[in-house]
Amino acid sequence: MASARLLALTLTLGLLTGYAHAEGSTPAWKQLSEEQRKVLEPVSADWDSLPDWQREKMLSIARDYPKMTPEQQDRVQHRMAHWSKMTPEERENVRKRYQEFKALPPEKKEEFRKKWREYQNLSEDERENLRREYRGSGNAPDGFRPPPR
Structure with missing residues (x-):
C-alpha cells in the first residue's frame, strides 16, 4: 500500500516537475x-x-x-x-498547487498528508459529500477535478 502511494506520488511529481534537456533529444511517437x-x-x-x-x-x-x-x-x-x-489550464493549476505544496514547511506538509490519509479512509459517499461541500464553498480552484481512483 505504501509503495503504491509512493509510486502514485512519484508519477504525479514526475508529471508536474521538469528538468532541462536539449530540444529534440527525445524520440517522436513513431520512434518508440x-x-x-x-x-x-x-x-x-x-x-x-x-x-x-x-x-x-x-x-x-x-x-x-x-x-x-x-x-x-x-x-x-x-x-x-x-x-x-486535462486541459492545459488544469495542468497548469496542478503544477501551481504542487509548487505551493513544495514550498510548505515540513510540519505543514505532514499535516496535509495526514488529512489526505484521513480523506482516503472515508467511504465513497462521505468523499462525494465533502467534494460537493467544497465546490459549493467557493474555495475550489478553477478547473479543479480530483483524479479518478
Missing part, C-alpha cells in the same frame, strides 16, 4: 518501441507536442513499468489517462 507505445498509449495523442522533459519522464515510467506490480501498473495507466484528459 512497441512496448513503450503500449505503456504510454494514454498519452499517445499528445506525445509529439509534449516538452522533452515530460517525454523523458514518461520514458522513465515505461522503462520501470515491467517491474511494477499489476496494481501499480493499473494506477500508472489511470493517472496517465487522467492527465492526458
Whole structure:
C-alpha cells in the first residue's frame, strides 16, 4: 500500500516537475518501441507536442513499468489517462498547487498528508459529500477535478 502511494506520488511529481534537456533529444511517437507505445498509449495523442522533459519522464515510467506490480501498473495507466484528459489550464493549476505544496514547511506538509490519509479512509459517499461541500464553498480552484481512483 505504501509503495503504491509512493509510486502514485512519484508519477504525479514526475508529471508536474521538469528538468532541462536539449530540444529534440527525445524520440517522436513513431520512434518508440512497441512496448513503450503500449505503456504510454494514454498519452499517445499528445506525445509529439509534449516538452522533452515530460517525454523523458514518461520514458522513465515505461522503462520501470515491467517491474511494477499489476496494481501499480493499473494506477500508472489511470493517472496517465487522467492527465492526458486535462486541459492545459488544469495542468497548469496542478503544477501551481504542487509548487505551493513544495514550498510548505515540513510540519505543514505532514499535516496535509495526514488529512489526505484521513480523506482516503472515508467511504465513497462521505468523499462525494465533502467534494460537493467544497465546490459549493467557493474555495475550489478553477478547473479543479480530483483524479479518478
